[in-house]
Amino acid sequence: MINLKSFMARQDVLALLILAALLFVVMPMSMDIFRLNLIGKYLTYAFVAIGLVLCWGKGGILSLGQGVFFGLGGYCMAMYLKLESSTPEATAIQSTPGIPDFMDWNQITELPWFWEPFNSLTFTLVAILVVPALFAFIIGAAMFKRRVGGVYFAIITQAIAAILTILIIGQQGYTGGVNGITDLRTLKGWDIRSDDAKYVLYFLNGALLLGVLVLCQFVLKSKLGRLLVALRDKEDRVRFSGYDVANFKIFVFCFAAVLSAIGGAMFTLQVGFMSPSFVGIVPSIEMVIFCAVGGRLSIFGAVYGTLLVNWAKTTFSETFPELWLFGLGALFIAVVLVFPNGLSGLYRSYLAPHVDRWIFRKPPEGGSSGADPLDTPAFEPEPAARPAE
Amino acid sequence: MNTVTNNTDFLLAIENLTVSFDGFKAVNDLNLYVDENEIHVIIGPNGAGKTTVLDLICGRTKATDGSIKFRNRELTEMREHEIVREGVGRKFQNPSIYEDLTVFENLELSFPRGRSVWGALSFQRDAEVTGRVREIAEMVFLDTLLDMQAALLSHGQKQWLEIGMLLIQDPELLMLDEPVAGMSVSERKQTAKLLNEITKGRSVMVVEHDMKFVEDIAHRVTVLHQGKILSEGSMAKVQSDPKVIDVYLGH
Numbered sequence: 001m002i003n004l005k006s007f008m009a010r011q012d013v014l015a016l017l018i019l020a021a022l023l024f025v026v027m028p029m030s031m032d033i034f035r036l037n038l039i040g041k042y043l044t045y046a047f048v049a050i051g052l053v054l055c056w057g058k059g060g061i062l063s064l065g066q067g068v069f070f071g072l073g074g075y076c077m078a079m080y081l082k083l084e085s086s087t088p089e090a091t092a093i094q095s096t097p098g099i100p101d102f103m104d105w106n107q108i109t110e111l112p113w114f115w116e117p118f119n120s121l122t123f124t125l126v127a128i129l130v131v132p133a134l135f136a137f138i139i140g141a142a143m144f145k146r147r148v149g150g151v152y153f154a155i156i157t158q159a160i161a162a163i164l165t166i167l168i169i170g171q172q173g174y175t176g177g178v179n180g181i182t183d184l185r186t187l188k189g190w191d192i193r194s195d196d197a198k199y200v201l202y203f204l205n206g207a208l209l210l211g212v213l214v215l216c217q218f219v220l221k222s223k224l225g226r227l228l229v230a231l232r233d234k235e236d237r238v239r240f241s242g243y244d245v246a247n248f249k250i251f252v253f254c255f256a257a258v259l260s261a262i263g264g265a266m267f268t269l270q271v272g273f274m275s276p277s278f279v280g281i282v283p284s285i286e287m288v289i290f291c292a293v294g295g296r297l298s299i300f301g302a303v304y305g306t307l308l309v310n311w312a313k314t315t316f317s318e319t320f321p322e323l324w325l326f327g328l329g330a331l332f333i334a335v336v337l338v339f340p341n342g343l344s345g346l347y348r349s350y351l352a353p354h355v356d357r358w359i360f361r362k363p364p365e366g367g368s369s370g371a372d373p374l375d376t377p378a379f380e381p382e383p384a385a386r387p388a389e
Numbered sequence: 390m391n392t393v394t395n396n397t398d399f400l401l402a403i404e405n406l407t408v409s410f411d412g413f414k415a416v417n418d419l420n421l422y423v424d425e426n427e428i429h430v431i432i433g434p435n436g437a438g439k440t441t442v443l444d445l446i447c448g449r450t451k452a453t454d455g456s457i458k459f460r461n462r463e464l465t466e467m468r469e470h471e472i473v474r475e476g477v478g479r480k481f482q483n484p485s486i487y488e489d490l491t492v493f494e495n496l497e498l499s500f501p502r503g504r505s506v507w508g509a510l511s512f513q514r515d516a517e518v519t520g521r522v523r524e525i526a527e528m529v530f531l532d533t534l535l536d537m538q539a540a541l542l543s544h545g546q547k548q549w550l551e552i553g554m555l556l557i558q559d560p561e562l563l564m565l566d567e568p569v570a571g572m573s574v575s576e577r578k579q580t581a582k583l584l585n586e587i588t589k590g591r592s593v594m595v596v597e598h599d600m601k602f603v604e605d606i607a608h609r610v611t612v613l614h615q616g617k618i619l620s621e622g623s624m625a626k627v628q629s630d631p632k633v634i635d636v637y638l639g640h
Contacts (some may be wrong), residue, residue, distance in 0.1 A: 022566075167511075220512070222509065222510045222511075222512060223497070223498065223503055223509045223510075223512035224506065224509035224510050224512075225496060226490060226494050226497075227498060227509055229487065229489050229490060230487040230490060230498055232489075233486075233487045233488055233489055233490075234485050234486065234487055234488075236449075236481070237485045237486065237487065237554075238483075238487060238498075239469050239470060239480075240449075240469060240473055240479050240481075241445060241473065241498065241499045241554065241558065242470050242473035242474050242501060242504050243470055243504050244468075244470045244504075244505075244559065245470075247505070247506050248506060248509070251506045
């Protein structure tokens with residue numbers, strides 16, 4: 001970390017502090033553990049939405065299959081937890097004690113080879129990051145090297161989400177099928193279902209989220225961040241400026257996949273199970289909606305978008321369960337038609353000028369910042385970095 | 390036909406180049422040479438294959454047959470970004486710039502350093518980069534607009550910005566596709582001046598329709614017609630060639 005200021009403008013630091021205060025102070029003090037745990041669950045989707053900001057908002061690569069990576073991370077975590085709770089003593093009534101219950105129900109008598117390494121927590125933690133990255137790399141290399149992009153790429157990712165769901169459901173004996181992997185209890189002997197554990201996991205989740213935000217901020221402020229925007233704008237110009245375009249797309253797709261997987265793993269820990277209903281097409285598209293509502297150009301917006309949509313989902317589906325899906329659809333249409341830059345766009349047009357004036361004592365921008373003010377530092381960067389007077 | 394493997398003294402040597410799209414030969418057995426420090430203009434009626442020739446050189450279109458040698462290195466086997474790194478820059482017909490970024494950022498991204506993923510992540514905007522960006526911006530008349538979002542530039546300024554984005558890469562061969570299309574008279578004059586200035590130390594290939602502009606800049610002119618060379622030589626020679634008058638310039 002050479003110089004924090006070089007990639008965190010004052011507004012970004014402020015945004016980070018406000019979010020930290022909201023997550024670590026306001027929410028825990030105003031909610032019981034049940035509601036807080038729900039917020040924690042929503043925040044795991046925010047990891048996916050942040051990944052989509054980089055991939056889709058900045059880079060213009062729309063993936064409708066981010067649930068795949070959320071699921072891979074979640075399943076890796078769930079496999080470890082399931083093995084820990086399937087001790088021979090705990091499963092003594094099974095015909096084969098010591099293997100997960102759903103395997104026993106499916107007449108499997110021996111732990112499959114690919115489950116074996118998940119006895120190790122270290123392996124599991126590495127797998128949560130590496131498995132989705134590898135999978136995204138394979139998809140990315142296959143697609144982007146062949147110049148598959150735009151709608152075609154979106155459709156293919158959607159197909160992959162469908163395929164993976166069908167695979168998980170079909171291979172019930174190995175994956176837990178449509179029910180998923182349930183009845184997860186302890187992590188290294190620590191009961192994750194207790195209220196204390198839920199508090200700890202909530203804070204861990206929040207800290208990871210803030211860490212991811214800082215990391216993304218670093219990526220976006222680097223030249224790579226500007227290259228992503230350039231790619232979205234004029235891919236050919238980037239290519240004919242001497243860049244191997246496919247490599248950059250593969251990188252950002254893998255990066256988004258890893259973020260999604262971290263979210264998935266935290267989901268499993270906080271909710272206590274993982275199932276194919278978080279892998280398929282519907283959740284994948286919902287995650288795109290979270291990102292769009294928050295504003296697909298802002299990583300902070302993505303977090304608020306996720307919280308807002310999920311809060312609305314919970315509230316409305318408790319009261320009007322049958323109307324919720326229409327509401328979600330209407331919301332998406334409204335975002336696309338009325339405020340295409342989402343919450344962050346609204347903030348930028350209406351609130352940011354006042355915030356800048358009151359907090360930073362800075363005259364409002366002369367309207368020159370367009371749809372994507374990637375680089376409008378409010379502070380004075382070191383002289384060499386100042387583009388022009 | 391056995392010249393394909395020969396080495397030449399030319400900067401760019403195109404020999405027996407053919408490309409066919411579903412049997413239609415857009416470029417047909419073309420031989421074309423570009424000297425060092427030369428402004429070589431390609432003219433010809435619509436559909437003559439002018440832009441296709443540029444596309445073939447920069448790797449956007451793959452040749453069906455023939456060879457393109459740049460400093461005696463075969464380009465037809467290379468991928469686009471490798472050709473750029475060899476020292477061939479290409480400007481597109483419509484201004485192709487990053488509209489959401491500022492003029493400064495547009496030029497900075499074109500600066501030839503940190504072109505890999507890790508290079509881009511660790512890229513530092515140091516004095517060398519800023520100095521070079523300012524220098525180029527001044528050349529292309531944009532030094533007072535560095536902070537402006539590129540989308541807000543005028544059409545002519547966008548064309549200049551793209552030329553600047555190529556210049557900052559310092560290519561040995563610069564290919565410009567209709568650089569003055571849509572420019573005002575004064576912008577054309579400035580552009581002609583700019584081209585004469587930047588050709589010091591490099592070669593430039595230009596596709597252009599504006600005869601007045603061609604006269605101002607061309608060292609050598611090639612007239613293409615139906616994928617073949619109709620005439621070649623100085624502007625005066627080409628203009629008086631009856632074949633050229635017949636198919637292109639008119640009586």
